[in-house]
Amino acid sequence: MQLDFTHHQSAHCESGVASNLLKDKGLNLSEPMVFGLGAGIFYVYLPFLKVSNAPGLSYRPMPGWIFSRMARRLGVKIKRRKFANPAKAQQQLDENLKLNIPSGLQVGVYHLPYFPDDYRFHFNAHNLVIYGKEGNEYLVSDPTMEGVHRLTEKELERVRFAKGVLAPKGHLYYPTYVPAESDIDWTQAIRKSIRKACNDMLAPVPIVGVKGMRTVAKAIAKWPGKVGIPKANYYLAQMVRMQEEIGTGGGGFRYIYSAFLQEAGHKINNPALLELSKEMTEIGDLWRDFAVNASRVYKKRSNQGDVYNTLSAELLHLADLEEAFFKKLKKAV
Amino acid sequence: MKKSEVPQDSGRIVQKGSREMYYAVDEDGEYTTALSTGWEAKNIVQDHTMEVLQAEIDQAKVAVKEGKRSPIYYYMLLTRMDVVVLAGYTGFWQWRIKRHFKPEVFSRLSDSRLQKYADAFDITIAELKNFKGD
Numbered sequence: 321m322q323l324d325f326t327h328h329q330s331a332h333c334e335s336g337v338a339s340n341l342l343k344d345k346g347l348n349l350s351e352p353m354v355f356g357l358g359a360g361i362f363y364v365y366l367p368f369l370k371v372s373n374a375p376g377l378s379y380r381p382m383p384g385w386i387f388s389r390m391a392r393r394l395g396v397k398i399k400r401r402k403f404a405n406p407a408k409a410q411q412q413l414d415e416n417l418k419l420n421i422p423s424g425l426q427v428g429v430y431h432l433p434y435f436p437d438d439y440r441f442h443f444n445a446h447n448l449v450i451y452g453k454e455g456n457e458y459l460v461s462d463p464t465m466e467g468v469h470r471l472t473e474k475e476l477e478r479v480r481f482a483k484g485v486l487a488p489k490g491h492l493y494y495p496t497y498v499p500a501e502s503d504i505d506w507t508q509a510i511r512k513s514i515r516k517a518c519n520d521m522l523a524p525v526p527i528v529g530v531k532g533m534r535t536v537a538k539a540i541a542k543w544p545g546k547v548g549i550p551k552a553n554y555y556l557a558q559m560v561r562m563q564e565e566i567g568t569g570g571g572g573f574r575y576i577y578s579a580f581l582q583e584a585g586h587k588i589n590n591p592a593l594l595e596l597s598k599e600m601t602e603i604g605d606l607w608r609d610f611a612v613n614a615s616r617v618y619k620k621r622s623n624q625g626d627v628y629n630t631l632s633a634e635l636l637h638l639a640d641l642e643e644a645f646f647k648k649l650k651k652a653v
Numbered sequence: 654m655k656k657s658e659v660p661q662d663s664g665r666i667v668q669k670g671s672r673e674m675y676y677a678v679d680e681d682g683e684y685t686t687a688l689s690t691g692w693e694a695k696n697i698v699q700d701h702t703m704e705v706l707q708a709e710i711d712q713a714k715v716a717v718k719e720g721k722r723s724p725i726y727y728y729m730l731l732t733r734m735d736v737v738v739l740a741g742y743t744g745f746w747q748w749r750i751k752r753h754f755k756p757e758v759f760s761r762l763s764d765s766r767l768q769k770y771a772d773a774f775d776i777t778i779a780e781l782k783n784f785k786g787d
Contacts, residue, residue: 331674331686352676352684372702373735430733436665438699442738466671466688483741484734554705557698564695575654575676579684601678605654608694615697 322452325422327461327468331576332380335360336463337424337447338387342396344422345498349394356580357393357509358386359516361573365532367539371485372441374558377536379573381520383426383445383486387493389516393509397497402489406477409490413450413458416494422451422461426491428482434462434469439565444486450476510584511653517577518650521642530643537635544628552628553617560614563607571611574604581649592652596645603641610634654678656687664691665699706733718786723759725750727784728774742773 325344328351330336335355342349355361359381366376380386384400391398403409416423428444429435452459458476460469471479480490521529536559543552564571578600585593613634617627656677666673672688679685713730716722729739736747743750745766752758753770767778774781 329674329688331676434669434671436669438665438703441733442735464673484738487741553701557701557705560694560698561702564692565699571654572675575684579676582684597684598682601654608654611694611698615694618697618701 321417321454322459323417323420323422325449325451325461327449327451328463329466330463331572332360333447333462333464334380334383334386334445335576337449338390340449340461340463341422341424341495342498345495347394347396347498347501350579350583352576352579352583354390355386355573355576356517356584357513358388358390359513359520360386361517361577362520363529363532365527365536365539367527371562372558374555375539377559377562379563383447384491384493387424389513391495393513394504395497395499396495398493399496400491400493402491404489406481406490409480409492410473410477412492414453416492417450417453421494422449424449424493425476425480426488426493427479428484428488429479430482431475431478432462433471433475434465442482442484444482444484444488507588510588514584514649514653518646521646522650530639530646533635533639533642537632537639540635541629541632556614556617556628556631560611564611571604571607574600574607578604590652596649596652599645599648603638603645606634606638606641610638656680656685659687659689660692661689662691662693662696664689664696667691706730714786716786717756717784720756723754723756724781724784725759725770726754727786728770728776728781732774734773739773743769745769 326340328336328340328343330339330351332351332355335351335358338354338358339349339351342354362379362381364378366378369376387398390396401412403412413423425448426444427446427448428442429446430440430442432440432446448460448462450458451461456473457470458473460471462469480488482488523529523531525531526535540556543555547555578597581593581597581600585591585597610631614631654675654677656679659675659677667690672690675687675689676684677687710727710730713722713727717724717727729735734742736750739750740747753762764778767781771778771781
């Protein structure tokens with residue numbers, strides 16, 4: 321059995337799954353629109369929470385929030401279920417498929433056989449869509465992949481019931497109500513979601529948004545002295561991985577947000593958003609420069625203390641640019 | 654980033670037959686998408702991470718061989734887990750797992766407990782018991 325579902329590749333798993341599920345229900349919403357309406361741009365530093373033995377850092381809100389916020393803005397209704405019993409979780413998924421409902425799932429990536437070895441960590445907030453079943457194999461649309469894949473019942477159960485931080489517990493979700501495009505107040509939806517993103521990035525909390533970036537910048541400069549060069553290098557590698565790999569993080573997210581601002585600017589006829597889109601693209605480029613400069617640490621052997629000071633200054637500069645940017649953006653809507 | 658600048662530096666994902674998608678601007682400044690085979694900056698930090706993890710696994714192996722750690726510790730690192738994840742898979746408290754890292758405690762574990770570890774690591778009890786760090 322294969323449902324009439326189209327796989328579109330995306331840059332980020334959650335906004336990709338949401339966009340694909342809505343397109344399937346007739347609402348043509350691009351990934352950047354989902355990301356922007358869900359206020360997906362974020363920054364939080366959690367030094368007390370160790371991820372892969374390095375200080376926790378996230379460039380996105382909690383898993384599921386992007387889709388839920390976007391749904392609230394547009395009046396989409398989502399049904400979500402978690403399970404204690406794997407057999408029940410499978411039963412519900414099979415019933416959905418019989419009812420012609422492609423279903424979103426939260427999964428852990430460690431046991432995904434089609435992931436490259438370097439990406440297989442116990443990271444549990446990945447998302448994909450099941451759109452059919454043949455024999456004991458599920459048809460999988462993983463939006464971060466170019467093509468579609470298959471997973472056996474056993475393999476799927478394994479990733480749905482992965483353990484550790486943010487364990488998915490079989491989490492299954494699908495839209496139950498999707499409004500027609502003409503029924504949506506786009507100006508209002510875009511305005512509110514942009515203000516939400518600005519408030520998050522400008523939050524008066526030392527570990528969130530641009531203030532969080534400054535706290536991290538100060539911490540980076542101290543790492544070599546505090547934990548020693550090898551550990552500092554490892555911390556930095558995890559930071560860049562979080563930024564550019566796990567859900568495309570810093571640079572990548574800036575580009576998705578720029579694409580959203582451009583699309584939103586055209587949609588509600590707001591030229592200021594088009595200009596700001598260009599500015600955010602340039603900030604995204606600087607995030608990528610930061611990643612390139614960080615990766616140089618592993619090639620050079622001398623002057624590593626200096627490298628950390630330079631990176632710290634670079635991140636402080638990014639924080640200044642983003643603070644100015646989000647203040648302007650808030651005024652533009 | 655311009656579409657023409659999207660990196661094609663042969664990364665890890667392309668080895669599994671997929672590319673990654675980026676949002677980038679075309680010549681007219683309009684956003685579009687482009688596929689990337691990988692990016693060198695990312696490859697470098699991934700290689701570094703893999704080297705660090707491998708060094709930890711190698712150290713754990715020596716520790717088992719010298720009788721300082723039990724095979725559970727080695728397999729935990731080999732499967733990229735930490736105590737939190739392992740506690741999730743086995744259902745044991747974290748402090749108990751840490752006790753099971755001691756070879757003398759490990760040697761007294763019942764088969765039913767060992768089975769839980771073996772399941773978590775996707776190996777047999779025999780493989781777990783007979784690992785001597787060689």
